[in-house]
Amino acid sequence: NKIGTYPLAVLAHHHQVPFYVAAPTSTIDPTIKNGSQIPIEERDPSEVTQMRGVRIAPEGVNVRNPAFDVTPAGLITAIVTEQGVLRPPLSEAIKNVLHD
Incomplete structure (x- = not known):
């Protein structure tokens, strides 16, 4: 997951297309309550x-360059892991798979 997952999830939700995340359980942190x-x-x-060492933005412009974005759980249909498919409520599904 890098930049761009969140807008794809928003588009999928808007067009009623299921949105699945593929991730190993090792990337899931059960201590985090939400994306914030x-x-x-x-x-x-x-x-x-x-670009190629040449400035393309005006001097003094404020820039944020996050390495990742966060996709809210409400936009995710399920998370596909090596332990199986986790479905909402995701907090419960994550707790169950990580404590087995």
């Missing part, structure tokens, strides 16, 4: 303000 608690790495702003 996930630390998001901020990458170097020059990655989006420059």
Whole structure:
């Protein structure tokens, strides 16, 4: 999951298309209650303000360059893991699979 998963999930939801996440259970942190608690790495702003070393954005422009986005659980149909398919309520499904 990098940048772009969240808008794809929003589009899938809008068009009533199921949205599945494929992830190993090792990437699931059961101590995090919601996406706002996930630390998001901020990458170097020059990655989006420059191209091949040439500045393409105006001087002084404020830039955020997050390495990841967060997809709300409400947009996810299920999470496919090596332990099986986890379906909502995801918090319960995650708890069950990680404690087996």
